[in-house]
Amino acid sequence: MLDQSYYTKTDEIIEHYGPKAASLIPIMQDIQAEYRYLPGELLTYVASKIGVTEAKAYSVATFYENFSFEPKGKYVIKVCDGTACHVRKSVPVKEALMKELGLNAKKHTTDDMMFTIETVSCLGACGLAPVMTVNDEVHPKMTPDLAIEVIQNLKKGGAE
Amino acid sequence: MFLHNREELQALRQKAEAELHRQKIRVLICAGTGCIASGSKEIYEKMHNLAEINENVSVEFEGEVPHPEIKKSGCHGFCEMGPLMRIEPLGILYIKVKPEDCEEIYEKTVCQGQPIERLLYHKDGQIYQSEESIPFYAGQMRLVLKNCGHIDAENIEEYIAVGGYAGLEKVLFEMTKEEGLDMIEEANLRGRGGGGFPAGKKWKQVARQKETDRYVVCNGDEGDPGAFMDRSIMEGDPHKMLEGMLIASYLTGAQNAYIYVRAEYPLAVERLRIAIAQAEELGLIGDNVLGTDFCIHFHINRGAGAFVCGEGSALTASIEGNRGMPRVKPPRTVEHGLFNKPTVLNNVETYANVPMIVTNGAEWYKSIGTPGSPGTKAFALTGNVNNTGLIEVPMGTTLRTIIYDIGGGLKGDAGFKGVQIGGPSGGCLVEKHLDIPLDFDSVKKYDAIIGSGGLVVMDENTCMVEVARFFMSFTQRESCGKCVPCREGTKRMLEILEKIVAGKGEESDLAELSELAEMVRAMALCGLGKSAPLPVISTLKTFHEEYEEHIRDKKCRAKVCSALRKFIINPEFCIGCGKCARNCPAGAITGVKKQPHTINNDLCIKCGACKDNCSFDAIYIEA
Numbered sequence: 012m013l014d015q016s017y018y019t020k021t022d023e024i025i026e027h028y029g030p031k032a033a034s035l036i037p038i039m040q041d042i043q044a045e046y047r048y049l050p051g052e053l054l055t056y057v058a059s060k061i062g063v064t065e066a067k068a069y070s071v072a073t074f075y076e077n078f079s080f081e082p083k084g085k086y087v088i089k090v091c092d093g094t095a096c097h098v099r100k101s102v103p104v105k106e107a108l109m110k111e112l113g114l115n116a117k118k119h120t121t122d123d124m125m126f127t128i129e130t131v132s133c134l135g136a137c138g139l140a141p142v143m144t145v146n147d148e149v150h151p152k153m154t155p156d157l158a159i160e161v162i163q164n165l166k167k168g169g170a171e
Numbered sequence: 172m173f174l175h176n177r178e179e180l181q182a183l184r185q186k187a188e189a190e191l192h193r194q195k196i197r198v199l200i201c202a203g204t205g206c207i208a209s210g211s212k213e214i215y216e217k218m219h220n221l222a223e224i225n226e227n228v229s230v231e232f233e234g235e236v237p238h239p240e241i242k243k244s245g246c247h248g249f250c251e252m253g254p255l256m257r258i259e260p261l262g263i264l265y266i267k268v269k270p271e272d273c274e275e276i277y278e279k280t281v282c283q284g285q286p287i288e289r290l291l292y293h294k295d296g297q298i299y300q301s302e303e304s305i306p307f308y309a310g311q312m313r314l315v316l317k318n319c320g321h322i323d324a325e326n327i328e329e330y331i332a333v334g335g336y337a338g339l340e341k342v343l344f345e346m347t348k349e350e351g352l353d354m355i356e357e358a359n360l361r362g363r364g365g366g367g368f369p370a371g372k373k374w375k376q377v378a379r380q381k382e383t384d385r386y387v388v389c390n391g392d393e394g395d396p397g398a399f400m401d402r403s404i405m406e407g408d409p410h411k412m413l414e415g416m417l418i419a420s421y422l423t424g425a426q427n428a429y430i431y432v433r434a435e436y437p438l439a440v441e442r443l444r445i446a447i448a449q450a451e452e453l454g455l456i457g458d459n460v461l462g463t464d465f466c467i468h469f470h471i472n473r474g475a476g477a478f479v480c481g482e483g484s485a486l487t488a489s490i491e492g493n494r495g496m497p498r499v500k501p502p503r504t505v506e507h508g509l510f511n512k513p514t515v516l517n518n519v520e521t522y523a524n525v526p527m528i529v530t531n532g533a534e535w536y537k538s539i540g541t542p543g544s545p546g547t548k549a550f551a552l553t554g555n556v557n558n559t560g561l562i563e564v565p566m567g568t569t570l571r572t573i574i575y576d577i578g579g580g581l582k583g584d585a586g587f588k589g590v591q592i593g594g595p596s597g598g599c600l601v602e603k604h605l606d607i608p609l610d611f612d613s614v615k616k617y618d619a620i621i622g623s624g625g626l627v628v629m630d631e632n633t634c635m636v637e638v639a640r641f642f643m644s645f646t647q648r649e650s651c652g653k654c655v656p657c658r659e660g661t662k663r664m665l666e667i668l669e670k671i672v673a674g675k676g677e678e679s680d681l682a683e684l685s686e687l688a689e690m691v692r693a694m695a696l697c698g699l700g701k702s703a704p705l706p707v708i709s710t711l712k713t714f715h716e717e718y719e720e721h722i723r724d725k726k727c728r729a730k731v732c733s734a735l736r737k738f739i740i741n742p743e744f745c746i747g748c749g750k751c752a753r754n755c756p757a758g759a760i761t762g763v764k765k766q767p768h769t770i771n772n773d774l775c776i777k778c779g780a781c782k783d784n785c786s787f788d789a790i791y792i793e794a
Contacts (some may be wrong), residue, residue, distance in 0.1 A: 022676075032491075032492045033490070033491050033492040034492065035492040036472070036473075036475055036489065036492055037472070037473065038426070038474060039475075040434075040475060049357035069437065070494055071492065071493065071494055073590055074477065074479060074494040074495065074496075074651075075475035075476050075477050075495070076475070076476035077434050077443050077474075077475040077476035078475065078476075078653055092396075093396030093397050094396040094397035094553070094591060094594065094595075094625065094627045094641070094642075095396070095397045095551075095553035095554055095559075095627055096396075097396075097641055098554050098555060098627060098629055098633055099554070099555070111479070131435065132394070132396045132645060132649075133394070133395070133396035133397060133398070133399075133400045133435070134435055135204065135398075135399035135433075135435060135436060136204050136250070136399070137398075137399055137551055137559065137625075138205050138250025138251055138253075138551075138559040138560045138561070139205050139208055139209070139250055139251075139253075139559075140553060140554075140555060140559070142208070148512075149205075149207065149208035149438060150208065151205070151208040151209055169439060
């Protein structure tokens with residue numbers, strides 16, 4: 012069960028966009044921005060409020076890659092594997108990060124909820140390939156070693 | 172301030188112009204996504220501290236919001252050389268500036284007007300002091316990107332000062348709607364999003380509809396990996412795009428305009444929000460614009476991570492709150508678009524071309540570029556090239572000019588292999604195509620498309636089979652799943668390509684791959700599905716030999732495909748320390764202590780652990 016504050020916040024968001032079917036995506040985006048994931052209960056709640064079926068809300072939420080029903084880590088690391096980054100060797104960067112954090116193709120978030128690793132198709136910073144972002148902060152010209160250094164600095168920062 | 176009529180806009184322009192030309196020393200530090208990532212924030216802070224006591228110097232951080240009075244403009248495009256610092260009115264451009272350079276810059280350049288040579292751009296022994304003289308810029312023709320990096324992107328008055336909203340003024344007060352539509356058609360402005368469909372024709376079709384509830388939509392869902400032209404326009408000169416959309420709305424009789432922006436571009440969304448709010452405040456957006464009967468309202472929608480939403484009908488479905496899946500056409504978007512109403516749908520760059528066409532006329536526009544594709548095109552030049560960044564050249568410019576003159580040639584020693592043009596929907600151009608003029612029609616003849624304008628340069632260290640697999644894995648993952656040819660076809664093609672790069676390819680694979688590719692191209696529902704096989708078709712044609720080598724000889728000449736690599740120990744360098752043998756997970760390395768070791772390639776799993784761990788560079792890969 013989610014506590015009442017979640018529903019109050021969701022009501023605010025619905026109010027902002029207006030309770031209509033076309034608001035579904037922006038409402039879900041704001042909920043996710045607030046909680047770093049999309050709690051299933053809230054999706055059901057939104058559907059009933061804006062007059063779409065629960066099935067419709069789920070079909071839309073599962074279609075778009077940005078929506079996640081799983082809670083994400085404190086630091087979301089997006090490794091770019093767009094064309095420019097790919098030809099400048101982005102795959103070894105991602106592999107090094109996964110190895111460092113003990114993640115794999117099925118497991119994207121560390122058990123302590125600190126790190127989530129995602130692959131994105133292009134961050135639009137191709138001039139500095141390969142790049143990755145940590146919570147939307149861009150780290151340019153990555154190498155496996157530099158990427159691990161970023162993680163270690165974050166770990167140190169979190170421990171302080 | 173609210174502008175009630177044309178005269179008030181003109182008065183504001185005069186005032187803003189005077190304001191802009193009140194010269195003092197301005198230090199402009201680039202704060203595009205690229206330069207921020209390279210550390211320009213710290214440089215800004217340092218310069219700002221140095222200048223704080225001196226009233227004659229203004230330090231401007233072009234992009235973020237660290238201080239309310241500080242001006243913000245966009246990306247200069249020369250991302251590789253960041254952080255960039257421009258000093259006006261001296262016209263000096265410093266590259267790769269470090270925080271420790273700041274004091275010297277302040278003392279020598281800001282106070283005494285002297286350039287510091289080591290921070291200027293160098294090439295082949297020559298030093299370039301100003302931005303315009305650097306070959307990267309000298310070879311370009313920046314019209315759409317003209318203001319990017321030169322005006323404050325969050326200040327509508329600066330845009331008005333450099334002639335902004337004069338195009339809107341002209342269509343509202345000096346011409347009829349028919350004349351305006353004729354002008355866009357006459358200029359032959361073609362859609363910059365990929366297809367190259369004439370915008371004027373599209374607009375006229377919408378203007379002709381009986382239904383009077385109409386929409387204008389801007390496609391800012393720049394999903395092609397390796398392309399960021401639209402991001403730079405939205406971040407660096409958002410008003411230019413808004414003005415283009417306003418002109419389109421007025422000419423076609425639309426009352427609502429939507430901008431659909433990728434989720435990955437938060438800064439673009441913020442800049443657009445600010446720009447729309449400013450235009451609303453001045454009365455350039457809203458009811459009765461400049462005292463006319465033109466009424467228009469703007470809305471921004473953020474994408475949610477679906478490449479297919481770059482397709483017109485999928486994009487409108489997404490704005491409506493549905494799954495972003497394309498539908499069968501006809502009816503076309505111009506008849507049944509957003510909310511089933513007549514809709515003008517163009518991309519960011521297309522709209523950004525409109526104001527200057529209106530201001531300067533169709534004849535002027537047609538004097539640039541080629542007869543079939545007038546104007547310029549912005550390209551994102553990336554990959555293994557020296558000067559990566561954002562460029563703009565007249566249509567019809569050759570790849571040779573772009574790669575060697577503007578791009579400064581290839582990075583490293585490996586030779587030129589090819590250019591991927593048009594992203595995952597495009598094809599590959601090679602050495603023999605270097606001199607064809609790049610425009611919408613000529614590129615099509617070589618199974619490629621201009622697309623949105625991504626140019627990824629690849630050198631000899633790139634495996635083309637792997638590149639084809641990479642694009643196919645992208646389109647397969649992004650296939651919306653609605654039509655069978657795309658959903659199943661891309662999956663089967665990907666399986667074959669994966670098999671080939673894993674060294675398990677068979678002779679029959681190539682024929683099957685080619686058949687599947689043609690099937691998807693002919694039968695997929697939407698434009699994205701139809702173009703998904705293009706990278707395969709074009710590499711199969713141009714690099715057939717490489718495919719055959721992978722299949723027949725189990726060999727990857729670029730040494731990229733890990734399953735086909737063969738690790739060998741060079742006995743001359745190996746000192747027999749045994750580190751590789753200890754690190755080999757397959758127990759494939761044997762040898763006597765202090766004697767050169769050997770790798771048993773039957774046991775080797777090609778993981779590369781031995782090479783990574785060798786301290787003497789004694790292990791190499793044989794293709």
